[in-house]
Amino acid sequence: MSELSTMTIEQVLDKCKTYLHNQQNLDMIQKAYDIAFEKHKDQFRKSGDAYIKHPLEIAYMLADLNVGPATICAGLLHDTVEDTDYTIEELEQDFNKDVASIVDGVTKISRLKYMTKEKALAKSHQKILLAMAKDVRVIMVKLVDRVHNMRTLQFQSPEKQARISKETLDLYAPLAHRLGMYRIKTELEDLSFKYIDVEEYKEINAFISSHCAARGVDIQKMEGRLKEILNDNKISNYDIVGRVKGIYSVYGKMRKKKISFDQIYDLLALRIKVNTVEECYRVLGLVHAEWTPIPMRFKDYIATPKPNLYQSLHTTVVGHNGNRYEIQIRTYEMDAIAEIGVAAHWAYKEENKGYSPQKEQQEIFNKLRWYKELPAYLEYEDDEGDPISSIQDDIFKANVYVFTPRGDVIDLPKGATPLDFAYRIHTEVGNHTVGAIVNGKIVPLTYKMKTGDVLEIKTSKGFNGPTETWLKIVKTSHAKHKIISILNKRKRDIYVEKGIKDFEEYMKNNNNSSKLSDELINENFSKFNIHNTEDFYFGLGRGEVSIKGAYNKLFVTETVGDEAILQQYEEEAPKTSKSSSNYLGIIVDGLDKAQVKLASCCHPVLGDPVVGYVSKGKGIIVHRFECRNLNNAEKERFIEVCWDEENTNRLYESIIMIEAFNRHNMLTDIVNMINSSTVSIGSIVNNKNKNGELVIRTKVYVKNCDQLEQTILNLKRISDVYTVERLLR
Secondary structure, three states: OOOOOOOOHHHHHHHHOOOOOOHHHHHHHHHHHHHHHHHOOOOEOOOOOEOOHHHHHHHHHHHHOOOOHHHHHHHHHOOHHHHOOOOHHHHHHHOOHHHHHHHHHHHHHHOOOOOOOHHHHHHHHHHHHHHHHHOHHHHHHHHHHHHHHHHOHHHOOHHHHHHHHHHHHHHHHHHHHHOOOHHHHHHHHHHHHHHHOHHHHHHHHHHHHHHHHHHHHHHHHHHHHHHHHHHHOOOOOOEEEEEEOOHHHHHHHHHHHOOOHHHOOOOEEEEEEEOOHHHHHHHHHHHHHHOEEOOOOOEEOOOOOOOOOOOOEEEEEEOHHHOEEEEEEEEHHHHHHHHHOHHHHOOOOOOOOOOOHHHHHHHHHHHOHHHHHHHHHHOOOOOOOOHHHHHHHHHHOOOEEEEOOOOOEEEEOOOOOHHHHHHHHOHHHHHOEEEEEEOOEEEOOOOOOOOOOEEEEEEOOOOOOOOOOHHHHOOOHHHHHHHHHHHHHHHHHHHHHHHHHHHHHHHHHOOOOOOOOHHHHHHHHHHHOOOOHHHHHHHHHOOOOOHHHHHHHHHOOOOOOHHHHHHHHHHHOOOOOOEOOOOOOEEOEOOOOOOEEEOOOOOOOOOOOEEEEEOOOOOEEEEEOOOHHHOOOOHHHEEOOEEOOOOOOOOEEEEEEEEEOOOOOHHHHHHHHHHHOOOEEEEEEEEEOOOOOEEEEEEEEEOOHHHHHHHHHHHHOOOOEEEEEEOOO
16 A cells, blocks of 8 residues: 555645645535545555545645646546546536636646657647646646656566656756746656666665764754854844755756766755845845855855746855755745745635636746747657757746847857747747847857846847858757748748649640639648649649649549540550550550549558449549449459559558447547548548447548558557458448
8 A cells, every 4th residue: 555545535625734724625626536536536646545535635735736626626636537437527417617728728738648659659748748838737736647657666666666657857847947837847856767777866866864963963053153143233034044955956966067066066955034125135245244155156046036037146155064055035935936836826715806716827927938939839740850949948947048139038048149039929920030249249140048047139120030051050949940940831832833834824825824723722622632723733733732633633534434544554554555644543555534533442442452433424533343232233244454653652442340348448549540540531430349349430531552551550469459450341
């Protein structure tokens, strides 16, 4: 059993009552517990605990952060929609849209599976962050959910421990840090590190324990002297506490600076908490008057707060016995924000009549610029990487703070240039940047910004935008994406112009003056992901669309009659290698204007052995060799057809049937697996057979047989899937 298995609803309500006094709010929390208890009553966690203990722990931690009653209810109910038969619609009816919205956000994150394929992983990260960006309360629930899961991770398999720990270090711990939630961030880091590198964790933990024991007397003497100084100078209502650096933080510092244990001087720190900002600076003066400060080790985060709202004065002095001591000085309010970050700044107050989730979200947008910009980092869907990488580099690792002329703080990673700054302000500012002024002096666009710089960007509407060279100048992924987008748009325009020129010339040669419209193009080419004239001309310009084939599909209505097809085929096929320009990628030797279709009974795909059948009134129908409908067909109407192997840009429809055990999340696993195979889903229908097993029929669009066979193989690897087969109809 886990050590946290004794939590009760009474303890949760007692914690809530410290700041919630409206009985309706308390009753709503009790109701949420009652429903969660009923829905989870037959479920157990791997620790052996009744499942209800998990949401109780979540609710208690949320109450400790003084969040609103809707968020606590969501904490109690966050797994009901995912793991029971309770629906979002029922939840909204039982409570309200607010609670349902938070649970829905958390559920959508929980349903995403981290997969080994990088593109699938990128998509999961993207959706997770999007769900969080819409409502900060979703982040709160998800972060404390992750904390409790990490506390009980010892009950999982080693493989799952490693995977979850890596996810936590990559996404959740940095997110907690950027929200200023130091307490949660440190716990997530240390617990993750414990499973990722067991030996290193034990070694650093042992070092910290022995170091703290050895320095304990020195710290006590420093603390005693500080109290004497503050009392002598009439500073009352202060608090002095010790702070020990986190295990993973020590590891990170050793690795980054390539130093040993003995070279970490801020392992132990003394934190002084006072009432006002004025007292913070006064205490700083008293500390420096008593002990010698170490040059370059003073940081004023009160005058210049960190982007996560952290404020404090940091100084390192040579103190008792000649040892170095880091001393932090802050107000009580600053200390609360430093520990629980955004949760302290927006603690729920029942008497706040102007409160609304929308107003709270907007206030956070105004305070945390990076959080407001988060959705912008998720708009890119290229094939090159994971949006989490961009966010890690540009936001999570930002440690250079620069100012706009109006005094707004912009945080950027080390090595960022004025162009990175310009694109962070606005895309159009970046696109039209012609120069930069830093601290009143003109600097080149390659200038590496430093904390404290005041930056002004010079723009010109006449400037034609970024160049390839800019990609070598910028540091942030955000700026690179914006620049690449413009450069790709220019390349696209070139292909579009070429397509227009080539097609108009072909039209002129055929004495055709017809005009194309988006509707006409969409009607004829939508199944190939071509929906308007620009897409059409782009495909022509790149050679992905055959000019002759497209022209025939759009304008040639005259087709060879059924009997004429047979006669022409018998007379000309042996004499010529002329092939029809068929947009389906089918070659019919000797025939140029025959109407050709793919059979809807067997859905041929590029690479299938196929045969043509001259139907009565429908032209040539292309079937797979094994199609059962050919058994009773007239043999004299068969003709030879083949695939155009160079036609690699078409998508072909196929039907897959899956039989599987009707377990929870099976349909989600199947959809995720198909998506991870980069195959498009046209439709998916699931039913049950007489044995209660799932029977799933899905229409997919693939490039060729190889891709279809790989998709089927991937589906067979899903746990509890019995059979996967391609259907003939």
